[in-house]
Structure formats: C-alpha cells, structure tokens
Amino acid sequence: MNSFSMKLFEDCDNEFTVFLHDEDDIKRPCVIMCPGGGYRYITPHEAEPAALAYFARGFNACVLRYPICDRAIYPYPQKNIIKAVSVVRNHAEDWNIISDRIAVAGFSAGAHVALCAGTLYKDEDLLRLCDTDAHTARPDEMILLYPCVGVDIPGYKDAHGNEQILRCDLLVDKGTPPAYIVTSFGDRFVSCNQSLNLARALSDNDVPFELHCFEPGDHGMLNSDNVSACDYTTRDIGMSCWFEMCIEWLRDRYIINARTDNRIHDDYFALELMG
Numbered sequence: 001m002n003s004f005s006m007k008l009f010e011d012c013d014n015e016f017t018v019f020l021h022d023e024d025d026i027k028r029p030c031v032i033m034c035p036g037g038g039y040r041y042i043t044p045h046e047a048e049p050a051a052l053a054y055f056a057r058g059f060n061a062c063v064l065r066y067p068i069c070d071r072a073i074y075p076y077p078q079k080n081i082i083k084a085v086s087v088v089r090n091h092a093e094d095w096n097i098i099s100d101r102i103a104v105a106g107f108s109a110g111a112h113v114a115l116c117a118g119t120l121y122k123d124e125d126l127l128r129l130c131d132t133d134a135h136t137a138r139p140d141e142m143i144l145l146y147p148c149v150g151v152d153i154p155g156y157k158d159a160h161g162n163e164q165i166l167r168c169d170l171l172v173d174k175g176t177p178p179a180y181i182v183t184s185f186g187d188r189f190v191s192c193n194q195s196l197n198l199a200r201a202l203s204d205n206d207v208p209f210e211l212h213c214f215e216p217g218d219h220g221m222l223n224s225d226n227v228s229a230c231d232y233t234t235r236d237i238g239m240s241c242w243f244e245m246c247i248e249w250l251r252d253r254y255i256i257n258a259r260t261d262n263r264i265h266d267d268y269f270a271l272e273l274m275g
Helices: 048-056 076-090 109-119 124-130 192-204 239-255
Strands: 002-006 015-020 028-034 060-065 097-107 141-145 179-184 209-214
Touching: 015 048, 015 076, 028 048, 028 076, 028 109, 048 060, 048 097, 060 076, 076 097, 076 109, 076 124, 097 109, 109 141, 141 239, 179 192, 179 239, 192 209, 209 239
Parallel strands: 028 060, 028 097, 097 141, 141 179, 179 209
Antiparallel strands: 002 015, 015 060
C-alpha cells in the first residue's frame, strides 16, 4: 500500500489522505470517504476503517477530514470536497485510478458533504475557489449512509441570494450522480424522510439510485461490524450487510450502467418534497 496525506487549502483545517494499491499497475475505481460527526467532530471509525474496507475490496480509497466547528460554514466544507474530487481526477493517470469511476461516500454530516459534491459541482464560485471545472469536479457516484440531506450551513445562499438551509434535495438535477442510500426507520437523530425526499428528487430527475431503509437501527448503528447484538434488532444490519450490497451496486454501475430511457413516469403519485 502507498499512503500519503496532503492539505487541500491553507485557510482552514483539513487533511486529505490517499490509499493506493501498489502491488500492480491495474487501474482501479476510487472511493473518497467523508466521516460523520455533525460538523462538530470527525468520527474515527467512519474515516480510515471505512475507507480501508473499500480498499480491501480492490478500490483505491481516500479520507477527507473536512473543516468542522467554527469552519463548518459555507464554503469551507464544500470547497474541500470539490477540490478532493478534482485532485483525484487530475492524478488519475499517475495514481492508477479509473477517471470516470470516482465515488464520494459519507456518513451522516459527511454524507451531506458528499452530497454537496454531487449537487454543487457546477457552482461557479466553488469552481473558482478550487481552480477546477465542472467535469473535473463531478463525482461519478454517491454513497450516502444515514445522510443529512439538509443542514443549516451558515453563509450558504440560494440562487436568489437568500440565506437558507443547504438542502441538497432541492439542488438535484439530471446531472446529479447516481446514489446508493442507506437509512433506517428507527433513526432518532436524522429522519429517514430526508433520504426518502432525496430519493424522490433523484427519481423525478431520472437519476438512478438504490435505497435501503431498514426498520430497526438508531443513528450510527449501520457503521458497526454487527448490530445484531444490540437492543434494536436480531438481524445483522451492520456494515457486513449494506457494504456487500454497496459493492454489488458499484459493480452493476460499472458493468451495465443503469438505463433510464423508457422507465415509467407516474405523476399520479406526485408528492411535495420535504415541506
């Protein structure tokens, strides 16, 4: 393994750690992991351990420690994930990464950071701050684990210049990358409705997605090795469950590239998004 770290910006705390396979010259997909922590801290077991799980399955992997606490204001976390994707794509050749198989992944608040990459990659201000372009900054897939879809990020303004909650479901368009989403009905911190609203927004824009909503499991439970020993369920819905399904989803994306033509559009059941 070849591992190294770098700083993406000097005006805020951040660290970008890269894990590359060096046992051969095979080009591999890459997953950029954004740990959770409510924008107040970085959850350790959602950082390197989660990224290395993908590494063990043949991916190159990265961990982004994005700005938190007093720097969890727009545009600091957002420009870091945009920059991270751009750095990986710009180094795809020398890092043996397949340039159109770069996924962003995240837990909770980290999933919000990952979502920002998939919905703000065309933002001209962010692109200017990162010295990149929309093609280079756009991730190819999003892996979102009990995601915060809308977060009150101080300093964020909508297209009309009004400060508001940074709701990524409202920013979804037809160019948003495909998503793998895992949530639970029993989450007592981030409602599964956020994931359901995101899924509806993706569907309305013909963006492929896979959604798993488990009935049991509190916030954070799905990142453990095994949840079956807790009070919430007798089933194993931990990492060994959703992770294997995620690997299969990525393989499907790489092999068949899901088609959206001729899929049914049923406006009879049109719903209001997150009101």
